[in-house]
Amino acid sequence: ASQMAVPASFNDLATDRETREFFGDIWYQTVVRVPRGWAGQRIGVHLESATHRGTVFVNDTEVITHQGGYLPFEADITDLVAPGEEFRLTVRVNNVLSFQTIPPGVIEDSPHGPKLRYWHDFFNYAGIHRDVWLTARPESHLTDVTVITDIDGTTGRVTYSTEAVGALVTDVVVRDAAGLTVATATGAEGTLDIPDAHFWAPGDGYLYDAEFRMLDGETVVHSYHQSVGVRTVTIDGTKLLVNGQPVYLTGFGMHEDHVTVGKQHIDSMMIRDFECLRWIGANSFRTSHYPYSERVMDYADAQGILVIDETPAVGLNMGLGGGIMGAQGYTTYSPDTINDVTQEVHAQVIRDLIARDKNHPSVIIWSIANEPESETEGAEDYFRPLFDVARQADVSRPVGFVNVMLAPHGACRVSQFADLIMLNRYYGWYVFNDDLVGAEAAFASELEGWSTEGKPIIITEYGADTYPGLHQLPGQPWSEEYQIDYLEAQHRVFDNCDAVVGEQMWNFADFATTAGIMRVGGNKKGAFTRDRQPKSSAHLLRRRWTSTTSPWNRKNG
Ligand code: GCB
Numbered sequence: 001a002s003q004m005a006v007p008a009s010f011n012d013l014a015t016d017r018e019t020r021e022f023f024g025d026i027w028y029q030t031v032v033r034v035p036r037g038w039a040g041q042r043i044g045v046h047l048e049s050a051t052h053r054g055t056v057f058v059n060d061t062e063v064i065t066h067q068g069g070y071l072p073f074e075a076d077i078t079d080l081v082a083p084g085e086e087f088r089l090t091v092r093v094n095n096v097l098s099f100q101t102i103p104p105g106v107i108e109d110s111p112h113g114p115k116l117r118y119w120h121d122f123f124n125y126a127g128i129h130r131d132v133w134l135t136a137r138p139e140s141h142l143t144d145v146t147v148i149t150d151i152d153g154t155t156g157r158v159t160y161s162t163e164a165v166g167a168l169v170t171d172v173v174v175r176d177a178a179g180l181t182v183a184t185a186t187g188a189e190g191t192l193d194i195p196d197a198h199f200w201a202p203g204d205g206y207l208y209d210a211e212f213r214m215l216d217g218e219t220v221v222h223s224y225h226q227s228v229g230v231r232t233v234t235i236d237g238t239k240l241l242v243n244g245q246p247v248y249l250t251g252f253g254m255h256e257d258h259v260t261v262g263k264q265h266i267d268s269m270m271i272r273d274f275e276c277l278r279w280i281g282a283n284s285f286r287t288s289h290y291p292y293s294e295r296v297m298d299y300a301d302a303q304g305i306l307v308i309d310e311t312p313a314v315g316l317n318m319g320l321g322g323g324i325m326g327a328q329g330y331t332t333y334s335p336d337t338i339n340d341v342t343q344e345v346h347a348q349v350i351r352d353l354i355a356r357d358k359n360h361p362s363v364i365i366w367s368i369a370n371e372p373e374s375e376t377e378g379a380e381d382y383f384r385p386l387f388d389v390a391r392q393a394d395v396s397r398p399v400g401f402v403n404v405m406l407a408p409h410g411a412c413r414v415s416q417f418a419d420l421i422m423l424n425r426y427y428g429w430y431v432f433n434d435d436l437v438g439a440e441a442a443f444a445s446e447l448e449g450w451s452t453e454g455k456p457i458i459i460t461e462y463g464a465d466t467y468p469g470l471h472q473l474p475g476q477p478w479s480e481e482y483q484i485d486y487l488e489a490q491h492r493v494f495d496n497c498d499a500v501v502g503e504q505m506w507n508f509a510d511f512a513t514t515a516g517i518m519r520v521g522g523n524k525k526g527a528f529t530r531d532r533q534p535k536s537s538a539h540l541l542r543r544r545w546t547s548t549t550s551p552w553n554r555k556n557g
Contacts, residue, residue: 004028006132008018009125009262012512023107023116028091028128036084041136043081046074048130048294048544050093051263052101057090067345068102069085069095069126070290070312071352074135095126099337102349103289103315108327117327119315119349120289120370121523122255123512125262130293140166141222145212147359148396149200149230151243156197156230161189168214169222174208174228177509182208199243200229200361207361229301229361235398235419238499240456242306242364248555249306249502251282252527253461256292257511259530265293272532273508274303280527280538281545284462286402286504289314289370291353293411300362307362308422308460308504310402311349313369316342317404320371333378341358347389354393366397367460368391371404372422374414375391387417402460405430409449421450421499424461424506428486434477443493451499451527461507462490463525468535480536487537495551503551505541 004010006028011020034043047054049284051069055062058080066073080085097105097118105118111415120122142161149156162170174183174192183192198206207227214222231243241247254273256263270293270318277285283306287296290312300307315362316338318330330337342393350368368386373379398419403412405425415421425446428439452455466483474480487505510526513519527538542551 004127005264006030006128007130008127009129009263010127011123011125012260012262021116021478023096023124023126024094026093026095026127028093030089031086032089032134034081034083034134035085035136038136039083041078041138042076042141043078043083043139044074044076044135045089046072046092046133046135047128048132048265050091050128051095051126052097053094054128055092055094057088057092059088068312068349068352070292071349071356089132091128091132093127093269095124097124099339100341100345101315102311102342102346104338104342105315106327111376119317119320119327119480121513122289123262123514123522125257127262129256129263130265138222140164140168140214140216142170142214142224143226144214144355145210145226145359147210147226147228147422149228149232149361151197151230151232153201154196154197155401157195157235158192158194158228158230159190160184160185160192160210160212162212164188164214166214166221168216168428171213171215172196173211173213175211176204177208197230200231200301201243201245201398202247202306203304203305205229205300205302207301227252227298227301228359231361233364233397235301235456237454238451238456238501240364240398240420240458240501246555247283247306247501248551249284249504250375250541250551251277251284251286251305252508253286253288253294253504253506254508255511256290256296257509257530262512265295267295270296270299274299274305276508276528276532276534277305278303280534280542281550284308284502285502285508286310287368288460288507291356294356297357297360297362301360303362305362306364308362308365308367308458309353309357309360309363310367310370311353313346313349313372316369316372317406318372319373319406320404332373333376333382338382343386347386350386350389351393354390358394364397365420365422366394366399367402367422368399369401371402372414373407374401374403375411375452376413380413383414384417408446409453415453420454420455421453421457422460423450423457423492425459426462426464428489429464429477434482436485437484440489440493444496447493447497447500451497455498455499456501457499458502458504459490459494459500460502460504461506462487462503465520465524466526466535466537467520467524468510483535483537484540487540491551498555503553
């Protein structure tokens with residue numbers, strides 16, 4: 001046994017290849033003492049995530065297994081532990097991907113032994129990336145709270161529902177940011193009106209505190225504080241509206257990715273990321289390509305950042321990157337590959353994501369997949385029910401998926417189910433490389449096609465690999481100059497297309513990937529380096545996104 005940090009990805013802590021590329025079971029073990037003061041309470045163990053599968057043991061008893069690497073799970077361990085006493089906590093993490101996991105992967109033989117391959121362009125960091133908690137609750141307690149907000153003139157309306165163990169009276173007290181009570185209600189579900197409400201809006205992360213309480217007579221048995229941002233998200237034709245006002249998204253697809261620690265969540269790193277977002281004038285990001293730490297979602301709420309919240313369904317596309325990043329020669333949707341079992345796992349991760357993030361005002365769109373194969377009949381059958389799953393779980397937000405270049409307008413058979421169009425396009429990089437004139441014309445013409453759908457279009461990725469410090473005049477691919485020329489060409493295309501309501505450049509920062517001839521020490525499309533310093537292009541984005549002629553102002557008056 002060796003020492004391992006929690007939270008952290010294990011991969012980059014060691015110096016040997018075997019550890020970095022290890023796949024299989026990784027055993028974590030520690031000794032924990034239950035606080036003596038917790039006598040008489042229900043005690044639980046809560047993991048914010050275990051990538052990609054976690055099985056938890058208390059002493060020698062298995063208490064829970066959870067599939068899916070980026071969402072929380074919890075087991076009640078009251079009967080197995082004693083207040084004041086220690087117990088042995090063991091977590092078996094497994095990072096193997098298969099055709100029945102989300103994201104998918106496959107183990108293939110190579111001359112040097114089996115290798116885990118996958119079709120997504122980020123390194124398969126694994127381990128326990130987020131905090132692990134012991135929890136204590138009274139016998140009667142709230143298990144879930146849902147809030148949906150609406151606006152009626154200057155009144156904020158909060159419709160709530162609760163779930164609980166134990167038949168006690170539930171009530172709710174809403175306080176404003178100064179701590180003054182602004183609304184109250186009694187009952188497990190109901191509606192609260194906040195007169196003259198301060199609405200949550202982009203750049204104004206105003207949050208109320210709703211305290212949900214379970215009462216036994218006058219005694220508060222359990223209480224749960226839920227922050228509430230009062231806002232609406234709607235679509236009107238090709239407009240995306242927040243609080244009835246058109247918005248234009250600026251920002252990035254991001255990654256949870258840092259030197260040494262991999263996908264570990266660290267508050268200080270998060271604050272640096274948000275400060276860089278603020279500096280550059282980004283009002284939004286996408287949680288490409290998996291749910292991020294809950295701390296990130298809370299912080300986005302408080303900062304008034306708009307979030308496209310994505311499931312880990314990335315790489316459901318065996319035709320993409322074949323031979324370069326993933327394995328070659330598979331059919332995406334088939335009984336032996338992405339099949340009914342995968343579809344159910346995918347449905348479950350959509351439900352789990354929405355269950356976790358439904359109350360975040362920052363979340364304005366659900367993205368149920370990134371760049372799946374979407375131009376085939378198999379794709380249409382696979383995805384049709386998944387949109388229903390998302391809409392059943394949440395009626396209050398638009399649902400979409402991110403379309404890949406291989407399924408352009410006219411060929412894509414999945415966008416018909418989406419409330420809006422989200423496109424990843426690399427005109428001037430993967431196609432028309434070093435030909436920005438051709439790139440601009442081809443991109444503009446494809447967007448003309450998508451505009452006829454009458455739905456808002458968000459460009460969720462556009463970018464060019466750029467090696468920081470490489471300068472060339474005239475700009476050529478990989479140089480800082482080319483990244484600037486590339487972005488200027490893309491921006492002209494967006495500005496000329498009315499239906500485009502957002503641009504999220506790929507990527508916020510450079511990040512780790514699997515090794516190969518397409519990647520130089522990882523993916524280098526960042527506006528920032530991996531240590532969060534600006535490349536030249538960051539200054540261009542900042543000028544565009546903070547000036548009075550920003551696309552926001554130009555398109556929305
Ligand atoms: C994409 C993917 C993203 C990749 C990016 C690239 O379309 O969604 O995960 O990193 O392209 O740089 O190739």
